[in-house]
Amino acid sequence: MDNVTIGKFKGFTTFDLKIIGIVLMFIDHIHQMFVPMGVPNWLDWFGRPVATLFFFVSVIGFSHTRSKEKYMLRLYLGMVLMTLGSFFLQKIVGYEEVQLMNNIFRDLLVGTLMMYGIDKISEGRASKKIGKILFGIAIILFPIVSSGILLSLMSNPSTIMVAVWGANFIPALLFAENSVMVLLIPLMYLAKNQRWLQCLMIALVAVLFFFQGSTQWMMIFAVIPIMLFNGEKGRGMKNFFYVFYPLHIWILYLISAYMFTH
Template identity: 95%
Template sequence: MDNVRIGKFKGFTTFDLKIIGIVLMFIDHIHQMFVPMGAPSWLDWFGRPVATLFFFVSVIGFSHTRSKEKYMLRLYLGMVLMAMGSFFLQKIVGYEEVQLMNNIFRDLLVGTLMMYGIDKLSEGFANKKFGKILFGIVMILFPIISSGILLSLMSNPSTIMAAVWGANFIPALLFAENSVMVLLIPLMYLAKNQRWLQCVLIALVAVLFFFQGSTQWMMIFAVIPIMLFNGEKGRGMKNFFYVFYPLHIWILYLISAYMYTH
C-alpha cells in the first residue's frame, strides 16, 4: 500500500488558517454587500472570528519573515491601494446604499508597527542602546498618537478634509477597521510562545464584546483553529491574499450595485 496518510488530522497550517479566514470573510462580505437586498443578518456571524484569525496569522508571519521592513511595506502599499481603489470605485459607481469601509491592511499594519516597536525595544534593552529603546517606543505609540492628531484635525472645519485624506495614508489605530481590538496583535506577539495565553487574551476581549451586546463576541470561535495550529507554514500563498482581499470586495460591491439598480 502507498505511504498515503488517510484520515490522519495533524492540525492546521498557516495556509489552512488563511483559507478558513478567507472563506468566513467571503460569507461575511456577502452579508455586507447585499443588506439592501435583504441578506439575512446571521451571515454576519461567520465573519466575527475572521479578524482574530488574521491577527494571529500576522503574528506568526511577522515572527518568521526574513525582512520585517518589506513585510510592513507590503501592508502599507495594500492599505493605500485599498483605500484609493474603494474611494474611486464608489465615486464612479455612485452606489451609496453600501459603503466600502473595509481595509484589513490598515489593521494589520498598525499591529505590525507595534510588533516592530516591541522588537526594537527588546533589542535596545538587551544591548543597552538608548536610541533603539526610544525608536521602539515611538513605533509602538505612533498609531495611537497619529489617531489623536487626525481626530483633532477632523474637529476643525478648516482641516477636516486634509485629515480625511491623510487617514488613507497614515496607519492610525482608531481609524482601523477593528479599532482598539487591533491591540490584540501586539499582545499576542508578546505571548507568541504561549498559545494558551494568546487564547485567553482572545477570550477576554470576546467577553467584553459579549457584555456590550455585540455579536463580535463570536470571535471566541477563532480559538478552535488557533489551538489546532501545528506550527507549520503549509502551502505558500504569499501574495494571494493581497490580491483576493480587495478584488472580492470590489466585485461583490459591483454585483450588489447592479442588482440594486436593475
C-alpha cells in the same frame, strides 16, 4: 486543506488558517454587500472570528519573515491601494446603499508597527542602547498619537478634509477597521510562545464584547483553529491575499450595485 488527511488529522498549518479566514470573510462580505437585497443578518456571524484569525496569522508571519521592513511596506501599499481603489470605485459607480469601509491592511499594518517597536525595544535592551529603546517606544506610540492628531484635525471645519485624506495614508489605530481590538496583535506577539495565553486574551476580549451586546463576541470561535495550529507553514500563498482581499470586495460591490439598479 493540505495537512488534513482522511482518518488522520495533523492540525492546521498557516495556509489552512488563511483559507479558513478567507472563506469566513467571503461569507461575511456577501452579507455586507447584499444587505439592500434583504440577506439574513446571521450571515454576518461567520465573519466575527475572521479578524482574530488574521491577527494571529500576522503574528506568525511577522515572527518568521526574512525582512520585517518589506513585510510592513507590502501592508502599507495594500492599505493605500485598497483605500484609493474603494474611493474611486464608489465615485464612479455611485452606489450609496453600500459603503466600502473595509481595509484590513490598515489593521494589520498598525499591529505590525507595534510588533516592530517591541522588537526594537528588545534589541535596545539586549545591546543596552537607549536610542533603540526610545525608537521602539516611538514606533509603538505612533498609531495612537496619529489617531489623536487626526481626530483633533477632524473637529476643526477648516482642517477636516486634510484629516480625512491624511487618514488614508497614515496607519492610525482608531481609524483601523477593528479600532482598539487591533491591540490584540502586539499582545499576542508578546505571548507568541504561549498559545494558551494568546487564546485567553482572545477570550477576555470576546467576553467584553458579549457584555456590550455585540455579536463580535463570536470572535472566541477563532480559538478553535488557533489551538489546532501545528506550527507549520503549509503551502505558500505569499501574495494571494493581497490580491484576493480587495478584488473580491470590489467584485461583490459591483454585483450588488448591478442587482440593485436592475
